[in-house]
Structures are given as C-alpha cells and as structure tokens.
Amino acid sequence: MPTAAELDRYRTGADRFIARLDEEYYLHFAGHKDELELEQIYAEHADLTSLASAQRMGAAAAAEPSFRMRELWRFACEGYLGGLTREHAERVAALEASLEADLGGQQVGFRMLRPTIANEPDRDKRAQAERARNDLTDQHLNPLHLEALAVEEQALRSLGAATTLDLYKGFGLKLDELAAQCRAFLDSTERLYEKSADKLFRDRAGVSLRDAQRYDTVRVMRAPEWDPFFKADLMVPALKKTLLDLGIDLEEQIRTKAVFLDDEQRPNKSPRAFCSPIEVPGKVMLVIQPMGGADDWRALFHEAGHTEHFAHTSADLPLEARRLGDNAVTEGWAMLLQHLTDEPAWLNRRLDFPRIDEFAWEGAATLLFFVRRYCAKLLYELEFHRTPAARIGDLRSRYVELLGDALKIEPSPTDYLSDIDPGFYVSNYLRSWAFEAQMRTHLKHEYGTTWFARREAGNLLRDLWSEGQRLDAHNLLKQVTGAEVELEAVAERIREHLR
Ligand SMILES: [Zn+2]
Numbered sequence: 001m002p003t004a005a006e007l008d009r010y011r012t013g014a015d016r017f018i019a020r021l022d023e024e025y026y027l028h029f030a031g032h033k034d035e036l037e038l039e040q041i042y043a044e045h046a047d048l049t050s051l052a053s054a055q056r057m058g059a060a061a062a063a064e065p066s067f068r069m070r071e072l073w074r075f076a077c078e079g080y081l082g083g084l085t086r087e088h089a090e091r092v093a094a095l096e097a098s099l100e101a102d103l104g105g106q107q108v109g110f111r112m113l114r115p116t117i118a119n120e121p122d123r124d125k126r127a128q129a130e131r132a133r134n135d136l137t138d139q140h141l142n143p144l145h146l147e148a149l150a151v152e153e154q155a156l157r158s159l160g161a162a163t164t165l166d167l168y169k170g171f172g173l174k175l176d177e178l179a180a181q182c183r184a185f186l187d188s189t190e191r192l193y194e195k196s197a198d199k200l201f202r203d204r205a206g207v208s209l210r211d212a213q214r215y216d217t218v219r220v221m222r223a224p225e226w227d228p229f230f231k232a233d234l235m236v237p238a239l240k241k242t243l244l245d246l247g248i249d250l251e252e253q254i255r256t257k258a259v260f261l262d263d264e265q266r267p268n269k270s271p272r273a274f275c276s277p278i279e280v281p282g283k284v285m286l287v288i289q290p291m292g293g294a295d296d297w298r299a300l301f302h303e304a305g306h307t308e309h310f311a312h313t314s315a316d317l318p319l320e321a322r323r324l325g326d327n328a329v330t331e332g333w334a335m336l337l338q339h340l341t342d343e344p345a346w347l348n349r350r351l352d353f354p355r356i357d358e359f360a361w362e363g364a365a366t367l368l369f370f371v372r373r374y375c376a377k378l379l380y381e382l383e384f385h386r387t388p389a390a391r392i393g394d395l396r397s398r399y400v401e402l403l404g405d406a407l408k409i410e411p412s413p414t415d416y417l418s419d420i421d422p423g424f425y426v427s428n429y430l431r432s433w434a435f436e437a438q439m440r441t442h443l444k445h446e447y448g449t450t451w452f453a454r455r456e457a458g459n460l461l462r463d464l465w466s467e468g469q470r471l472d473a474h475n476l477l478k479q480v481t482g483a484e485v486e487l488e489a490v491a492e493r494i495r496e497h498l499r
Pocket residue numbers: 302306330331334
C-alpha cells in the first residue's frame with residue numbers, strides 16, 4: 001500500500017507530467033513546433049504510468065474508495081494502457097497522414113476525404129469518395145486497431161479487470177443508468193427526429209431522410225449559407241463582450257497572464273480552436289485561428305467555456321479536483337458557452353442577425369442528430385467494451401444496426417473499430433448536453449431569458465467554476481438545482497425550437 005508521502009510525490013509528479021503534455025500539445029497544435037514529441041515526456045515520468053504504479057493505486061483505491069484515490073487509480077490505469085498502445089496510435093496517425101485514394105485519376109489524402117465529401121455537390125462523386133475511404137479503413141487501419149485491442153485485453157487482466165467495461169465501472173461510471181436514459185431519449189425523440197431530419201436533409205442536400213446516405217451527412221452538417229453573419233473579425237470581440245456582461249474581464253485575465261489568448265495566424269496552426277490548460281489555474285491557453293462561420297464561432301465559445309472553467313478553478317484544490325475528476329463538468333461549462341451562439345436572445349443582442357428562428361430551428365435539429373448519434377454510440381460502446389478481442393468482428397453488424405436505427409442512415413460497417421471514444425468519453429458529452437440544458441433552464445429561471453448578460457449569473461458561474469471538478473456533473477447540478485442529470489432535459493430543450 002502506498003504511504004501518504006508516496007501519494008503526495010505521485011500527485012506532484014502527475015501534476016508536472018500533465019503540464020508538460022499540455023504544453024507540448026499547445027506548442028505543436030498552435031504551430032510553434034513541427035514535431036509532437038511525447039516520447040521524452042513519457043520517459044521522464046515513466047514511473048507514473050508503470051504497471052506497478054497502476055496496481056499500487058488500485059490496491060489503495062480498493063482499501064479507501066474515496067474520490068481522490070479513485071481518480072489517481074484511473075489516471076495510473078489510463079496512463080499505463082495508453083503507453084502500451086501509443087505505438088499503434090502513432091502508426092494509425094502516420095497511415096492517416098500518408099494514405100491516398102485515387103478518385104478518377106486524382107490522388108486525395110485520407111484525411112482530406114471527409115472534407116472532399118462535404119464540399120462535393122455531385123452525389124455520385126461523394127459516394128465514390130466514401131467507398132475509397134471505407135476501403136482504405138478496412139485494408140490498412142482496421143488491422144492496427146485489432147492489434148491494439150489484443151494488447152489492451154492482455155493488459156486489462158494485469159489490472160484485475162476482464163474487460164474495459166469492468167475497469168470503468170470500477171472507476172464509478174454509472175454507465176447502465178446512462179444507457180437506460182439513452183434508450184428512453186431515442187424512444188421519446190424518434191418521431192420528432194424523423195420529421196426534423198427529413199426537413200434538414202431535404203433543405204440542405206435535396207434528399208429525403210429515407211434516401212439519405214452517409215456521404216450526404218457531412219454535407220448537411222456544413223451549412224455555408226450562415227457564414228456571412230458569423231464574421232471572423234467579430235469573434236473575439238463578441239466573446240470579450242459576452243464575458244464582460246457576466247463580469248469577467250478577459251483583457252484583465254490576459255494582462256495578469258491567467259489566460260493566454262493566441263489568435264495569431266501561423267502556417268501549421270490547427271484550424272480548429274482548442275484550450276490547453278497548462279497550469280490549472282494560472283496558465284490556460286485559448287487558441288484560435290479565426291476563420292469565421294457558425295461552426296468556428298461555436299468552437300471558440302466552447303473552448304472559452306473550458307478556458308474560464310480552468311482559469312477560475314481554485315488553486316487550493318488538490319490535483320484530483322483541479323486536473324482530474326469528471327470531465328462531463330468541464331464539457332458542460334463548454335457547452336453552456338457554446339450554445340449561446342444559437343440562442344435567439346443572445347443572437348439578438350450580439351449580432352445583426354436575420355431569420356433567427358430559422359437558425360435556432362436548424363441548431364436544434366442538428367443537436368438532435370448528434371445527441372441521438374451519441375446515444376447509439378454509447379449503447380454500441382457498451383457492447384464493444386465487453387466483447388473479447390477474438391470475437392470483436394461479430395460487432396460489425398451490431399454497429400450498423402444500432403447507429404442505423406438511431407439515425408435512419410446506414411453507417412459504414414468499416415467504422416466499427418475507429419468510431420470509439422477512448423475511456424467512454426462519449427458518456428461525458430452525453431451528460432454535458434444534459435448538464436447544459438438543465439443549467440440553462442435554471443439560469444433562465446433565476447435571471448431571465450438574458451441571463452447571460454447579468455452580473456449575478458456571472459457571479460454564480462465563477463463560484464461554481466472555482467470548484468474545478470471536485471464534484472461530478474451529477475452532484476454539482478444537484479447542489480445548484482436540486483435535480484439529477486437527465487437526458488430528457490435535452491429533448492425538452494430541442495422541442496422548444498422544433499415546435
Ligand atoms: Zn470540449
């Protein structure tokens with residue numbers, strides 16, 4: 001059993017390890033540094049993610065099943081498993097970067113196939129690109145995914161778990177309850193989805209839901225007609241004004257170096273906004289390369305939600321509550337700010353925006369699509385993570401069945417291995433959508449429809465952000481509203497705009 005002093009050393013080490021990783025991710029994805037060099041960082045902290053450490057933390061968590069001990073155990077397990085399959089992940093990334101498909105004489109890189117499908121107006125050509133993508137996935141990537149699964153299965157036994165599902169249930173994830181909520185959500189929104197998705201696909205891709213194919217989906221989700229209202233040069237000013245209305249002075253946070261706003265243009269910078277919490281609190285990077293368009297605005301506000309959560313987290317909290325804990329909480333705060341960008345009252349106040357109701361309708365229809373997709377994904381991942389690696393091939397048809405039932409669009413069976421979020425992250429997104437819907441209802445009830453422009457609402461948020469992830473989403477919501485995280489709240493939020 002680890003001593004108290006050993007645990008303290010472990011926490012300090014983990015704190016530095018995560019800071020180094022986040023710094024490396026920032027430098028690479030912000031375009032300061034070509035290579036993403038993780039090997040050296042893992043080597044310097046090898047003891048944190050060794051099998052022996054994971055087993056010692058597991059024994060301590062079994063003896064003292066507290067929040068803190070369980071989080072350290074989970075951190076050690078995820079580090080150990082991630083280390084074993086890192087080589088596979090790197091080989092997958094290298095293949096994705098180098099594989100090419102021949103589209104009628106034109107060579108297109110694997111990673112460019114999705115954007116190609118989204119931007120291709122000709123349906124036959126979309127179908128052709130989709131087939132090429134599926135063939136490459138099955139021939140080159142899936143064998144590597146299978147190899148990694150076999151390695152992971154061996155390792156799970158040494159951690160005392162038969163399957164990934166067993167391991168995560170041990171960490172306290174209530175996945176069966178969430179799965180029941182997902183089934184209920186799929187049921188209660190079935191008719192609404194069929195109607196709204198049919199209209200969305202007809203309007204944007206000229207096909208009915210019945211005739212829609214997977215290669216139409218990416219195109220439907222890209223909605224360029226709204227781009228003119230979400231201008232690139234207005235993004236950061238709109239964010240600053242929104243935060244200031246809540247009593248949060250982003251300029252001041254930048255001056256005191258609590259937040260670094262990196263909005264410079266660099267050739268190799270990730271086109272998508274991200275947040276890298278190098279020190280929590282004290283050095284939180286909010287990175288953006290403003291391009292404009294509704295999706296870019298959504299991404300900035302989402303990442304700003306993470307940024308403010310980490311920047312306000314109390315320095316007095318232990319590592320487990322500052323850097324570990326339930327990520328549905330930080331995703332929930334991110335969703336709360338993200339969804340301001342399709343909130344009619346906010347659009348009215350912040351932007352010169354026509355057809356607000358139509359935009360809100362589309363936002364709700366799109367949200368319904370994604371929540372249903374994630375519900376089906378969770379149901380699939382539960383089956384996936386309790387199936388032995390030797391029998392995993394049987395799940396190709398289950399993947400098609402579960403995702404197809406939820407979306408009424410047949411997915412590709414070749415995605416049955418890659419459409420998996422590591423560590424049941426899918427459950428964080430599902431709960432964060434519910435958390436956002438319930439927190440928004442509470443804020444509207446307390447502070448009115450323009451709650452986002454009220455100082456008092458900002459004070460409450462800052463207070464809650466200072467708790468970091470000491471409480472899980474369930475207990476945090478309960479403390480504020482008295483209610484439990486309930487997916488049906490998202491259905492109600494969606495119905496509000498689809499009526
Ligand atoms: Zn997020």
